[in-house]
Amino acid sequence: MITRIWRLLPGPLSVRVAQAVVLTLVFLVALHFFYDWVGNWLLDQGGTVG
């Protein structure tokens, strides 16, 4: 899957590397918020009552 995404990126190598870095960062940030959301509802809500 990663190879396919890499092949889909347009432009010369340097541009594709830059796009890959940006996409990776966006993916990691989105993953962080997703994990945070799942963890908050499934694992630990901070002990709040009400």
Added chain:
Amino acid sequence: MTDTETPPSDITRPVPHGGRSMRVIHGLGWTLIYLGVLTLGFVVHELVITTWFAQQAQPELTAERLAQWAQTDITDMVVVPTTTANQGNENTTGTGAPGDEGGSAQPVILKVESEPELGTAFAVIRIPKLERLRDGWNVVEGVRVVDLRNGAGHMPGTAMPGQPGNAVISGHRTTYGQPFHELNELDPGDRIEVETAIGTSVYEVREIHIVAPTDLWVTEPRQGAWLTLTTCHPKFSARQRYVVVAELVYGPNYDAIQAMS
């Protein structure tokens, strides 16, 4: 790439032979690998990364708390103790006004501090019995998700620690520093210290409850001065709440609160 294209190399990109069923198994295998990596990432994120962030935030919260203490307005309120003869009469406790004649005993001072802004660190909780809280953990005002990311949170609308009523503090049990991870190790009689701008208030554990997350009665005001700690229960689940209720036994307001009772 279409189904009819030949892969560039069987070594770099193995493609199963044997028709449709093999392709399905191949796809299923990769899906399970991706799900496994995502799940492993979730565990590492929740148990390691969130805790690392919470621990990194502690020095900054400590500095914020000390600054908060310097700015806190502390009001001395005069409380005239209720005499034995007057017990049962609601008007026998002093109102704080100088010269109040609520009783004949010596008046005592109740220190009242101003409420901090949401998200601000204003207290530190120490529990000598619990290794994680032996050196203290910052308490911020508020129990929003963002408030509880760095420290334990004081529930707005409940009494401030060291004040009359029921001060409620919530904290994470398995993520974000896990300040209340070992809360189940507390027994009746164990001590809990909460330091605020007015000084250190010492509480003694009196009750332990396991309740539903919607059981708001644990946050209701109580006669005297109480501290209620709440966290998720069981560990690694948000299904219930583990609640420790402790009573004030020593502190800057102890005498005043006893006089008011």
